[in-house]
Amino acid sequence: MAFEGLSEKLQSAFKKLTGKGKLNEKDVKEAMRDVRIALLEADVNFIVVKDLVKRITDRAVGHEIMESLTPGQQVIKIVKEELTALMGGTQSKLVIASKPPTIIMLAGLQGAGKTTHAGKLALYLKKQGRKPLLVACDIYRPAAKKQLQVVGEKVDTHVFVMDQADPVVIASKALDYARENLHDVVIIDTAGRLHINEELMDELKAIKAAVKPHEILLVVDAMTGQDAVNVAKAFNEQLGIDGMILTKFDGDTRGGAALSAKAVTGKPIKFAGIGEKLDDLEVFHPDRMASRILGMGDVLTIIEKAQASIDLKKAQEMEKKLRTQTFTLDDYLEQLEQLQKMGSISDLLSMIPGMSSKKLGGLKIDEKQIPRTQAIIRSMTRQERLDPSIINASRRKRIAAGSGTRIQDVNQLLKSYEELKKLMKQMTGGKGMKRGKFRLPFM
Amino acid sequence: MENKKSIFAKMKEGLAKTRSNIMSRVDELINYYKEIDDEFFDDLEETLIISDMGVRTANDIIESLKKQVREDKIGDAARIKNMLKEKIAHILSEGSKGFELNSPAVILVVGVNGVGKTTTIGKLASLLKAEEKRVIVAAADTFRAAAAEQLEIWCNRAGVPLIRHMEGADPGAVVFDAIQAAKSRKMDVLICDTAGRLHNKKNLMNELDKINRIIDREMPEASKEVLLVIDATTGQNAISQATEFNEVVGITGIVLTKLDGTAKGGIAVAIKAQLDLPIYFVGVGEQMDDLQPFDPKSFSDALLE
Numbered sequence: 244m245a246f247e248g249l250s251e252k253l254q255s256a257f258k259k260l261t262g263k264g265k266l267n268e269k270d271v272k273e274a275m276r277d278v279r280i281a282l283l284e285a286d287v288n289f290i291v292v293k294d295l296v297k298r299i300t301d302r303a304v305g306h307e308i309m310e311s312l313t314p315g316q317q318v319i320k321i322v323k324e325e326l327t328a329l330m331g332g333t334q335s336k337l338v339i340a341s342k343p344p345t346i347i348m349l350a351g352l353q354g355a356g357k358t359t360h361a362g363k364l365a366l367y368l369k370k371q372g373r374k375p376l377l378v379a380c381d382i383y384r385p386a387a388k389k390q391l392q393v394v395g396e397k398v399d400t401h402v403f404v405m406d407q408a409d410p411v412v413i414a415s416k417a418l419d420y421a422r423e424n425l426h427d428v429v430i431i432d433t434a435g436r437l438h439i440n441e442e443l444m445d446e447l448k449a450i451k452a453a454v455k456p457h458e459i460l461l462v463v464d465a466m467t468g469q470d471a472v473n474v475a476k477a478f479n480e481q482l483g484i485d486g487m488i489l490t491k492f493d494g495d496t497r498g499g500a501a502l503s504a505k506a507v508t509g510k511p512i513k514f515a516g517i518g519e520k521l522d523d524l525e526v527f528h529p530d531r532m533a534s535r536i537l538g539m540g541d542v543l544t545i546i547e548k549a550q551a552s553i554d555l556k557k558a559q560e561m562e563k564k565l566r567t568q569t570f571t572l573d574d575y576l577e578q579l580e581q582l583q584k585m586g587s588i589s590d591l592l593s594m595i596p597g598m599s600s601k602k603l604g605g606l607k608i609d610e611k612q613i614p615r616t617q618a619i620i621r622s623m624t625r626q627e628r629l630d631p632s633i634i635n636a637s638r639r640k641r642i643a644a645g646s647g648t649r650i651q652d653v654n655q656l657l658k659s660y661e662e663l664k665k666l667m668k669q670m671t672g673g674k675g676m677k678r679g680k681f682r683l684p685f686m
Numbered sequence: 687m688e689n690k691k692s693i694f695a696k697m698k699e700g701l702a703k704t705r706s707n708i709m710s711r712v713d714e715l716i717n718y719y720k721e722i723d724d725e726f727f728d729d730l731e732e733t734l735i736i737s738d739m740g741v742r743t744a745n746d747i748i749e750s751l752k753k754q755v756r757e758d759k760i761g762d763a764a765r766i767k768n769m770l771k772e773k774i775a776h777i778l779s780e781g782s783k784g785f786e787l788n789s790p791a792v793i794l795v796v797g798v799n800g801v802g803k804t805t806t807i808g809k810l811a812s813l814l815k816a817e818e819k820r821v822i823v824a825a826a827d828t829f830r831a832a833a834a835e836q837l838e839i840w841c842n843r844a845g846v847p848l849i850r851h852m853e854g855a856d857p858g859a860v861v862f863d864a865i866q867a868a869k870s871r872k873m874d875v876l877i878c879d880t881a882g883r884l885h886n887k888k889n890l891m892n893e894l895d896k897i898n899r900i901i902d903r904e905m906p907e908a909s910k911e912v913l914l915v916i917d918a919t920t921g922q923n924a925i926s927q928a929t930e931f932n933e934v935v936g937i938t939g940i941v942l943t944k945l946d947g948t949a950k951g952g953i954a955v956a957i958k959a960q961l962d963l964p965i966y967f968v969g970v971g972e973q974m975d976d977l978q979p980f981d982p983k984s985f986s987d988a989l990l991e
């Protein structure tokens with residue numbers, strides 16, 4: 244049947260609007276190649292990426308494609324769901340002990356941002372009406388104690404320090420001090436250390452044994468590369484962590500380390516540091532992280548928007564109408580509204596990677612046209628919309644007045660609509676259609 | 687008859703054996719080549735990616751290695767691995783003259799937060815002093831709590847003077863004062879510490895630009911080095927760091943710190959390959975003498991371990 248071949252052509256013209264059944268292996272492989280590179284470029288660990296790619300490929304092949312997405316976009320959608328699930332879905336909160344004080348201990352590599360984040364946590368808890376105590380257990384780095392004291396002063400929190408003492412002793416004494424002085428949270432800052440430094444890892448274990456923290460938080464630099472898995476794994480296995488704080492998240496890093504660390508420890512990221520000021524601390528939102536890591540945030544936005552606004556059935560009906568040429572001005576209006584729900588067209592197009600404003604220049608989208616077109620169609624009677632041929636000069640004048648436009652605008656719209664219909668007739672009438680020639684009249 | 691048959695059978699057996707011997711040799715060779723073709727190169731590329739070299743640089747290097755292997759018809763895996771090491775060492779050393787200072791010199795040390803700038807300055811001051819150079823240090827990190835105290839402890843250890851102001855003071859003013867001090871005391875080298883800053887913070891980068899201009903204006907006769915300190919545990923973001931800092935202050939070389947951990951620091955190869963910035967020093971610990979001149983060969987050996 245000749246008709247089938249033609250409808251196929253029509254479908255490919257609407258590739259952006261209609262999918263094509265189920266995801267096949269080729270679609271998935273192709274999309275996953277990009278996903279793999281994206282994840283590696285985001286510093287997600289190689290092994291984690293390998294696992295993910297395999298798992299997602301298995302899941303995606305044979306998956307139904309949403310009518311509004313291309314196969315590639317559909318794969319990305321699945322990837323995003325998997326990443327979100329892996330990040331932990333919902334946010335997780337700080338554990339507060341039923342019997343105060345709640346003891347929080349910070350650990351991590353050198354330069355991760357422990358001291359600053361001890362201060363940020365203190366401020367965060369103060370805002371919740373608590374009375375924290377900061378404890379300086381970094382006896383190694385020059386001026387580390389002083390740094391915590393300055394930070395403590397800035398957030399108006401007492402800092403417990405001791406000269407010439409072992410970190411285990413300092414931590415234990417600090418606990419006594421907290422009980423006596425009714426501090427309900429104790430935040431212990433520790434020296435930065437490498438996970439392979441046995442002596443210093445033993446020291447952390449000893450502090451842990453002495454004060455039995457409710458929360459041991461690993462402080463991880465968001466810019467960390469492939470090594471994040473080794474670090475997180477070692478701290479978790481040797482010390483046992485309860486969660487993580489991701490720091491320097493206000494940089495332009497994609498932050499794949501977060502995913503790696505979460506994947507190997509299973510422990511949630513509880514906070515993100517987003518600046519050098521002491522109130523630059525945020526409760527971590529795992530769901531937002533997936534888009535940042537994928538770095539395809541823009542494609543993801545398209546997917547989300549398409550998902551939210553395009554009704555599958557409507558799209559199918561529309562397609563049928565186009566084919567059978569019963570496409571009325573009402574349908575035209577509906578299409579416009581769909582597009583509007585998806586946000587401004589040039590916004591949407593400019594989100595597509597590689598689509599620069601320069602490239603968009605050639606596309607000529609007049610967004611102001613859309614509301615105008617809507618207004619015009621809405622000023623028409625039901626009959627006029629179904630059969631525009633009855634719209635004579637006096638009707639045109641009435642419609643223009645009703646929609647606050649000029650008669651030329653009404654003429655222009657009717658002309659565009661006729662052209663579109665003619666175009667559809669051509670396509671379904673067997674003349675075929677040149678690629679790229681098809682344009683909606685408001686473009 | 688039976689005897690005859692058995693001789694014939696024996697011959698056949700023997701033949702079969704040699705045949706299968708030959709066959710298995712060929713198979714082995716074929717397998718060997720196949721291994722070098724795909725999995726072998728994939729494994730090598732994997733090693734590079736795990737070192738934080740980045741997909742692009744790793745891919746470029748492996749592609750050029752493949753080409754060379756094909757052209758020279760090399761089938762020995764061990765040799766290929768050595769070729770790869772040489773290739774990386776070559777990228778790292780190409781066009782790099784090593785770190786040399788003419789007096790007077792100003793070294794501006796920059797980088798994101800916590801990478802090891804202050805520690806590196808302590809180590810570097812000590813290293814230069816051991817070369818009989820007169821060194822002075824400027825505490826132009828006036829932002830981070832107790833940064834100047836930290837630097838002061840390092841300067842005391844190294845036995846070099848420090849110019850510092852109060853916390854929160856204008857870092858440009860500290861550098862200005864330090865330059866005057868360096869001139870009047872006839873110092874060979876002035877090393878300026880700066881506050882850590884993320885390269886995407888416009889106003890902080892402008893501040894750095896200002897410091898840089900003060901150096902150019904006040905000491906145009908000095909040879910200037912701008913060292914970017916990069917933490918070896920950093921991933922692909924280091925490319926962005928190097929690009930942005932280079933744009934604002936013109937980086938002359940890299941110091942790669944924290945190589946005493948398990949991170950390989952492959953990002954340095956990507957930075958050299960993509961931005962042609964030489965690596966001058968590596969930090970391998972928190973002690974005074976844990977700063978070493980960068981050696982491309984041992985670095986690339988360690989990378990592929």
Ligand SMILES: Nc1nc2c(ncn2[C@@H]2O[C@H](COP(=O)(O)OP(=O)(O)O)[C@@H](O)[C@H]2O)c(=O)[nH]1
Pocket residue numbers: 353354384435437797798799800801802803804805806882943944945946947968969970971972976
């Ligand atoms: N293990 C190790 N730690 C280092 C190295 N260089 C610096 N550090 C540590 O990293 C932390 C941050 O260093 P610092 O010099 O304050 O960084 P800055 O913020 O860039 O000035 C400190 O705890 C240093 O002791 C290194 O090469 N190896």
Ligand SMILES: [Mg+2]
Pocket residue numbers: 803804805827833879880881882
């Ligand atoms: Mg510093």
